[in-house]
Amino acid sequence: MNRLALFVPLVLFVVLGIFLFKGLDRDPTELPSALVGEAFPQFSMPSLYQQRLLSKDDFAGQVVLVNVWATWCFACRIEHPMLNQLAQQGVKIIGLNYKDQNQQAQQWLQKHGNPYLFNIVDAQGTLGFDLGVTGAPETYLVDAQGIIRHRRVGVVDQGIWDREFKHRYQQLLGEGE
C-alpha cells in the first residue's frame, strides 16, 4: 500500500503535465462560437453597390461563406488574395462590410478585386453584434438552410481553408444536390 502511494505524486504530475502541455498548443484567442449550429441572424441592411436592402433571403438555399471585412482592417488585405482565389474556384462569398465607409470600401474592391457576390453594409456593426463578431476578418460557413456551420476568427489562408473549411464546404454542397 505504502509503496503504491509513492507513485501518487508521479501520477498527479503526469496528469497535470499532459493537461498543461495540451494547453500550450491552444490558441487562447480562439473562442468557442455561440452561433455554430444556430441560424444566421435575420437582418435588413443596405447593399454596397445596389440601391436596395439585403436580407437573409438573398442567400437562402445556397452554401455560402460570409466574410466580415473592412478597409481599416490590415489582416483583411492579407486575406484578400485567398478570397479572390476561392471566388474563382466557384465558392460563393458574401461580404459583410463591417463598420466601414462605402466610398473607401468601393475603392478598396476596385483596387484589390471583388470576390463577393454582394456586400452587406453594416456601418454600425449591429449585424456583426448579432453574429458575435469580435473584429475583422471573420469568416462564417453558412449552409443552404441558413445555419452557421463553421466560424473562423482571423485570416483564412490556404492551410486553414484546407484544414477547416474544404471538407465541410464540399460535404454541404453534396447534401444540397
Place this chain on the structure above:
Amino acid sequence: MIQRLLVVCALSLACTVPSANFDGRSALWASDEIVQFSDPLLRERYYQLIQELRCPKCQNQNLADSNAPISTDMKAQIYLMLEDDKSDRQIKDHLVSRYSEFILYKPEVNQSTWFLWLAPVFFVLLGVLVVYRQYRSVRGADKLSAQTAPQLTVEQQQRLSALLDRDEDKS
C-alpha cells in the same frame, strides 16, 4: 515522508488549478466615458455588469477596463437594454447567446464548469484528509514507541543519570 509529499502535492495542485472565483475586478477603470442614466439605480447595475463581463477581443480585461471597439459596442448594448427595463439575467443571456460563455467572469454552474467550481472544495478536503492522516500516524508512532521502548537496567539508569547530571553541571 510519503504523507509530507502528498501534502506538498495537494497544496501545489490547489494553487495551479484555475480558480473559478476570479471575477476580474479592478479598482480602476481604464475607460471613464460618461454615461447618463434615467435612474441612478441603473448606473449601479451598469457598472456591476461591465465589471463582471469579459471582453471577447482584448482577453483578460473586463468590459469596464477595455476600450476595444467591440467592448464599446457591448457596453452600448448593455446601456440600451438597461434603459429598456431588461433584467441582468436577460442582458447576460443576450450577450452570451452571441459571444458564448467565455464572456462570463463568473461562469454558470453547468456540465462543463462544475469541476471548476468544485475543484477548490475537493482539494481543501483532500488537504484536510492528508493532514488528519499524518497527525494520526505521528500519534500512533509515539504510542508505539512508548510501549516498546527497551527498559533500562538499574545500572544503565544510574549511568544515564550521571551523564545527565554532568551535562547540567557544565551549563
